[in-house]
Amino acid sequence: MRLQRGQVAYLCKRGYGYTLLSAGLKPFWHLMNTEKHTPLMQQYHDIRREHPDTLLFFQVGDFYELFFEDAKKASAFLGIALTARGKSGGEPIPLCGVPIHAKEHYLHKLIKGGFRVAICDQQEEPTPGKLVRRAVTQVLTPGTLTDSKLLDEKSASYLFSFYPGEREWTLLFGELLTAQLWATTVPANSERIVESELARFFPDELLIPNIKAAKPFIPFFKKQGYFTTLVDGDIRSDGNATAQEWLQRFPENTQQLIQKHESMRLALYYFYAYIKRTQQTSLDQFNQLFVYKPEDFLVMDAATQRNLELIRNNQNGGYTNTLFAVMDGATTPMGSRMIKKWLQRPLIKKEAIVQRQDAIAAFVCEMPFLQTMQQLLASMGDMERMVGRIALSRAQHHDYTALKKCLEVIPEIRVQLQQYSATALFNVISSHMADFSALSDLLHRALHDEPGGNKLIKAGFDQQLDYMRNLIENSNRSIVELERKEQGETTISSLKIRYNNVHGYYIEITNPNKHLVPERYKRRQTLVGKERYTTPELLSLAHEIERAHAQIEAREKELFDQVKRTVAEQSTPLRKLAHALAHLDAIHGFAKVAYNNGYIRPTFTDTRDITIADGRHPIVEQNAQTGFIPNDTNLNDAQSLWIITGPNMGGKSTYLRQVALLCIMAQCGAFVPAKRAELALLDRVFTRIGAGDNLAAGKSTFLVEMEETASICAHATKKSLVILDEVGRGTSTFDGLAIAHAVIEYLYTHIGARCLFATHYHELTTLPAQYPGIVPFYAASKKTDSGIVFLYKIMQGVADGSFGIEVAKLANLPDEVISKAVEHLKTLTEHEQAYAHHAVPAVPADVSGVAESDCVRRSSQERSRKMDDRLLQENRRLKEKIAALQKQAAIITELQNLSLDELTPKQAFDLLWQWKDHQA
Numbered sequence: 001m002r003l004q005r006g007q008v009a010y011l012c013k014r015g016y017g018y019t020l021l022s023a024g025l026k027p028f029w030h031l032m033n034t035e036k037h038t039p040l041m042q043q044y045h046d047i048r049r050e051h052p053d054t055l056l057f058f059q060v061g062d063f064y065e066l067f068f069e070d071a072k073k074a075s076a077f078l079g080i081a082l083t084a085r086g087k088s089g090g091e092p093i094p095l096c097g098v099p100i101h102a103k104e105h106y107l108h109k110l111i112k113g114g115f116r117v118a119i120c121d122q123q124e125e126p127t128p129g130k131l132v133r134r135a136v137t138q139v140l141t142p143g144t145l146t147d148s149k150l151l152d153e154k155s156a157s158y159l160f161s162f163y164p165g166e167r168e169w170t171l172l173f174g175e176l177l178t179a180q181l182w183a184t185t186v187p188a189n190s191e192r193i194v195e196s197e198l199a200r201f202f203p204d205e206l207l208i209p210n211i212k213a214a215k216p217f218i219p220f221f222k223k224q225g226y227f228t229t230l231v232d233g234d235i236r237s238d239g240n241a242t243a244q245e246w247l248q249r250f251p252e253n254t255q256q257l258i259q260k261h262e263s264m265r266l267a268l269y270y271f272y273a274y275i276k277r278t279q280q281t282s283l284d285q286f287n288q289l290f291v292y293k294p295e296d297f298l299v300m301d302a303a304t305q306r307n308l309e310l311i312r313n314n315q316n317g318g319y320t321n322t323l324f325a326v327m328d329g330a331t332t333p334m335g336s337r338m339i340k341k342w343l344q345r346p347l348i349k350k351e352a353i354v355q356r357q358d359a360i361a362a363f364v365c366e367m368p369f370l371q372t373m374q375q376l377l378a379s380m381g382d383m384e385r386m387v388g389r390i391a392l393s394r395a396q397h398h399d400y401t402a403l404k405k406c407l408e409v410i411p412e413i414r415v416q417l418q419q420y421s422a423t424a425l426f427n428v429i430s431s432h433m434a435d436f437s438a439l440s441d442l443l444h445r446a447l448h449d450e451p452g453g454n455k456l457i458k459a460g461f462d463q464q465l466d467y468m469r470n471l472i473e474n475s476n477r478s479i480v481e482l483e484r485k486e487q488g489e490t491t492i493s494s495l496k497i498r499y500n501n502v503h504g505y506y507i508e509i510t511n512p513n514k515h516l517v518p519e520r521y522k523r524r525q526t527l528v529g530k531e532r533y534t535t536p537e538l539l540s541l542a543h544e545i546e547r548a549h550a551q552i553e554a555r556e557k558e559l560f561d562q563v564k565r566t567v568a569e570q571s572t573p574l575r576k577l578a579h580a581l582a583h584l585d586a587i588h589g590f591a592k593v594a595y596n597n598g599y600i601r602p603t604f605t606d607t608r609d610i611t612i613a614d615g616r617h618p619i620v621e622q623n624a625q626t627g628f629i630p631n632d633t634n635l636n637d638a639q640s641l642w643i644i645t646g647p648n649m650g651g652k653s654t655y656l657r658q659v660a661l662l663c664i665m666a667q668c669g670a671f672v673p674a675k676r677a678e679l680a681l682l683d684r685v686f687t688r689i690g691a692g693d694n695l696a697a698g699k700s701t702f703l704v705e706m707e708e709t710a711s712i713c714a715h716a717t718k719k720s721l722v723i724l725d726e727v728g729r730g731t732s733t734f735d736g737l738a739i740a741h742a743v744i745e746y747l748y749t750h751i752g753a754r755c756l757f758a759t760h761y762h763e764l765t766t767l768p769a770q771y772p773g774i775v776p777f778y779a780a781s782k783k784t785d786s787g788i789v790f791l792y793k794i795m796q797g798v799a800d801g802s803f804g805i806e807v808a809k810l811a812n813l814p815d816e817v818i819s820k821a822v823e824h825l826k827t828l829t830e831h832e833q834a835y836a837h838h839a840v841p842a843v844p845a846d847v848s849g850v851a852e853s854d855c856v857r858r859s860s861q862e863r864s865r866k867m868d869d870r871l872l873q874e875n876r877r878l879k880e881k882i883a884a885l886q887k888q889a890a891i892i893t894e895l896q897n898l899s900l901d902e903l904t905p906k907q908a909f910d911l912l913w914q915w916k917d918h919q920a
């Protein structure tokens with residue numbers, strides 16, 4: 001496996017990190033002879049032994065240092081210098097380090113790169129001659145991060161625990177910062193459902209129990225690209241007893257459910273065992289388990305979620321050009337995450353959808369309301385994660401000041417929502433906003449607005465603190481007075497009392513005045529051109545100031561801890577508040593997008609009809625430079641399966657996706673890009689789009705295509721929408737056509753799902769003659785003297801060709817290739833016409849009974865297609881060659897323009913990566 005820069009985050013989330021980890025972090029320290037080490041290295045080895053499979057960040061002063069293999073791995077991965085310190089067994093000890101103030105930057109890279117990191121901090125102030133106490137304070141793994149700088153603010157970070165029982169499997173998803181646990185139990189051997197649910201939640205880390213029955217699943221998950229961790233846990237030991245205790249925190253009915261499902265109990269047990277080791281404090285936070293069934297939401301298998309690019313695009317796994325990017329109008333990160341969750345889990349109950357629609361409508365119809373809410377929400381920040389960190393005792397002063405700002409805004413939000421008390425969802429949201437005025441008041445009085453130094457707590461909050469601060473101010477004044485007094489007594493007007501961290505306070509005198517220094521002055525330091533002194537009076541004053549500082553620090557900490565405890569006591573209602581605000585922001589985000597893009601509110605009928613007037617593709621319309629052409633959709637009993645033909649580039653695939661996306665958006669409760677939409681409530685959406693192989697899983701393009709099609713045939717129902725884009729094109733024409741034909745018949749006669757089928761097999765357009773509900777449509781285009789013009793209108797009827805050569809011209813295929821292609825096409829067409837003279841025009845319904853003359857016609861078509869394929873291959877080969885040459889030329893130009901003197905080694909290394917990636 002080769003990790004590419006820029007793709008690192010995506011690839012590692014998709015699991016390559018595990019390979020890196022297991023390949024890169026073989027325990028080595030037990031091999032070390034630790035006897036001859038310095039006390040520091042001895043301490044390092046003792047701690048190291050406790051944390052195998054991690055990179056140990058070992059604090060030494062202002063740096064985290066990494067030693068031995070850790071240093072080699074980290075320096076290579078991070079592009080930082082590898083040096084050496086001291087010796088071990090006669091060999092220099094490899095060392096690299098990162099400054100503590102920049103740790104987030106490096107930790108982010110390492111965790112996303114698939115490493116686990118143990119942070120070992122100094123536990124006391126260093127004193128000369130004594131070894132500083134150190135301990136591991138955090139173990140960071142992809143699924144247990146809580147620091148906002150290490151997390152993607154738009155993604156919930158899930159930890160997934162999987163337990164494969166004999167008869168049923170449990171899938172458990174836990175989110176540390178919101179303390180939410182979701183669980184579902186599926187029959188054993190439901191790999192497809194596992195894949196779909198994983199695609200929905202997209203967990204950062206997968207926990208696999210270290211038992212025989214679970215091991216075969218490791219390759220299954222790794223092939224899908226997830227980061228996996230094997231978890232040990234002896235279910236007969238004490239650990240199990242404490243886990244049982246932990247389970248008792250869930251409500252009675254949940255406990256009964258857990259008792260009924262052994263696999264659920266064990267999935268929870270392994271989740272508990274892992275968290276206990278890495279983030280123990282968070283265990284207390286989990287006190288609810290949402291047990292759900294996959295079909296409680298609109299079912300979309302993993303391929304459908306991928307094909308429709310709901311959350312991630314298929315180019316680089318980013319958000320650009322995805323439905324999420326279009327729909328994310330939220331103001332806060334928690335609102336964005338809620339929108340993402342909604343898109344991944346569309347609803348199937350009309351009432352719940354209508355509730356969201358009502359709330360969106362309230363915003364869309366009242367612009368001032370929407371704008372006011374946007375301003376109010378803007379001061380919320382990421383309250384959900386703030387509260388999560390507070391509950392986990394990982395919050396810092398800025399989290400509390402941010403919370404203070406949020407709480408100040410809540411009363412105004414409630415007032416705003418009260419104006420819309422007829423809107424059910426706003427009422428629900430309001431009901432989760434408890435009265436936090438007392439807490440808000442406490443934070444307002446206690447927290448210093450600009451923390452720094454001894455400034456955690458505001459003046460006026462605590463008398464004792466104020467008194468000590470006054471003392472400091474007075475002593476500062478005393479220093480100034482002493483300075484003046486010494487200037488007078490020595491007659492040295494340039495005499496200064498100064499302070500530095502090493503020597504504390506001192507009197508500084510320049511060399512020309514040295515002869516005026518009185519005998520009571522004690523020299524501390526000689527510098528170029530000046531001397532530094534102290535006096536007993538200055539020493540005692542300095543001592544007094546230092547003591548006051550220490551007392552202030554202790555008092556501030558004490559007061560701040562009190563505040564923290566008071567806030568933590570309210571973490572449950574605060575979580576509810578944050579959750580309600582995330583909902584509100586998601587609704588507001590949907591409303592903003594609807595307003596800005598001119599979306600309308602869809603209605604849901606009790607029939608299975610899908611009627612859309614002037615529908616638009618939400619993503620393509622944003623990028624369409626010359627305007628997007630809207631299209632209608634009328635999928636009903638009279639025309640339930642559309643066979644859509646048309647030229648390449650004609651807009652078929654866009655149309656297919658558009659219909660699926662609109663239905664999904666509508667079931668999320670969102671408004672849709674159309675003039676009018678009356679929709680059916682779907683139970684599942686399936687898509688089979690494009691050619692995607694899965695070489696890692698040992699599957700060819702065609703096998704993947706067939707597996708996806710098989711899944712559709714097996715799971716689609718009458719209430720499903722099925723989108724099939726060029727099914728069958730991945731094999732020979734005969735086989736492909738035969739399969740496409742059979743699939744259409746099966747979907748129509750056995751399943752009765754609403755279906756859109758785009759194809760270049762024009763033979764399929766004769767199917768409507770046999771089945772009343774199958775109807776031909778085509779993407780309209782016009783052939784003019786200057787080339788083909790795409791009209792992007794989906795019309796009833798059959799297209800008169802695919803115009804492949806015209807599209808090839810658009811792609812700038814070399815003129816020579818085009819003119820040859822035109823010649824070949826002419827010959828082939830003449831051949832075909834000659835054969836067609838004898839041919840039977842209709843496509844037989846039964847492919848096994850193909851007539852002889854029909855075979856002749858087909859073999860002519862087959863030859864024509866083969867020729868097309870060869871032309872296509874030639875086109876592809878030439879294009880690839882040109883692209884490769886262009887890439888090389890660009891690198892050479894860049895190299896020539898480089899100023900090597902100005903490059904740091906890190907920049908040079910980065911460039912090498914970049915060039916290597918370009919060449920890939």
Ligand SMILES: Nc1ncnc2c1ncn2[C@@H]1O[C@H](COP(=O)(O)OP(=O)(O)OP(=O)(O)O)[C@@H](O)[C@H]1O
Nearest residue numbers: 624627628629647648649650651652653654655792
């Ligand atoms: N309704 C539309 N309005 C404006 N532009 C459109 C529309 N539909 C498609 N397009 C543009 O045409 C491009 C090609 O469309 P699409 O991929 O859907 O064609 P296609 O018919 O599926 O082609 P092929 O048969 O080669 O797969 C799109 O990327 C988009 O830029």
Ligand SMILES: [Mg+2]
Nearest residue numbers: 652653654725
């Ligand atoms: Mg297409």
